[in-house]
Amino acid sequence: MEEYWTFGFSVFTGLFAITNPIANVPVFLGLTDGAGKIEKHRINSKATMTAFIIIALFTLLGKFIFDFFGITIPAFKITGGLLIFYAGFRMLQSKKSNMRHLDEVAVDENIAISPLAIPLIAGPGTIVTTMNYVTDASYLYIAIVVAVAGLICWMNYLAFRYSNLIVEKIGNNVITVIGKIMGLIISIIGTTMVIDGIKLTIALG
Structure with missing residues (x-):
């Protein structure tokens, strides 16, 4: 039994590091800027559920x-x-505007699929990591990986759901700064992944 708990903790640590729910909050706020509470909830639910399915x-x-x-x-x-x-670039380019009414704001709910579900939560790193954990693994180990993935997605759901509360506690200005910094970091991560992909292509070629 202990080996299962050890394995589960290892999977949790690896997936949490890649899909850090706290770090994803500024991304969610930036992409859903101007959306109403109900619309944010739909996007949140759709994004996290889609990510888990993927x-x-x-x-x-x-x-x-x-x-x-x-x-x-x-x-x-x-x-x-x-x-x-591209997701990071959008965050870097976004600008805070004056207060607007909800009916004046059109937020594309397809952002729940891309870039929130994939590649932000269920990105290449997440998918490759989970696939590595289940290579030649028994059904029980596979079930543990799927269960941990569900837990991680649920944590992302909670982080997105209470993102407004986080804004109230931290403040809009700090969130804006964090969003810009995260946009830069995410852009760099994206660039790094492209470079890694090119290196792998050359190595395998």
Whole structure:
């Protein structure tokens, strides 16, 4: 039993480091700026549920999916890196405007799928990490990975749900600064993933 707990803790540590719920809060706030409470809840629910489904599918069927569609890890890293860079670039370019009414703001709820669900939560790093944990693993270990992934997605859901409370406690100015810094960091992460993908392509080529 102890080995299962050790394995579960290892999976949790790895996935939490990649999909840090706290660090994702400024991203969520930046992308949903101007949206109402109900709209944010829909986006939040859709993003975290989609992320869990994606992680679970790749955990269970990852190798089959990659082989069936001829997807390579380098190509996946490059594409995911470009999407992450774009999300960070949007955060860097966003500008705070004056107070607006909800009916004057149109937020595309498709951001729940991209870039929130994928690649922010269920990105290449997350998917590759979970796939590595279940390589030649028993069904019980696979179930542990899926359960931990569900816990991580739930933590992201809670972080997004109480993002407004976090804003109230910290303040809009601090959140804005954090958002800009996170935008820069996310852009750098995206660039790094592209570089890693290119290096892997050269190494495998």
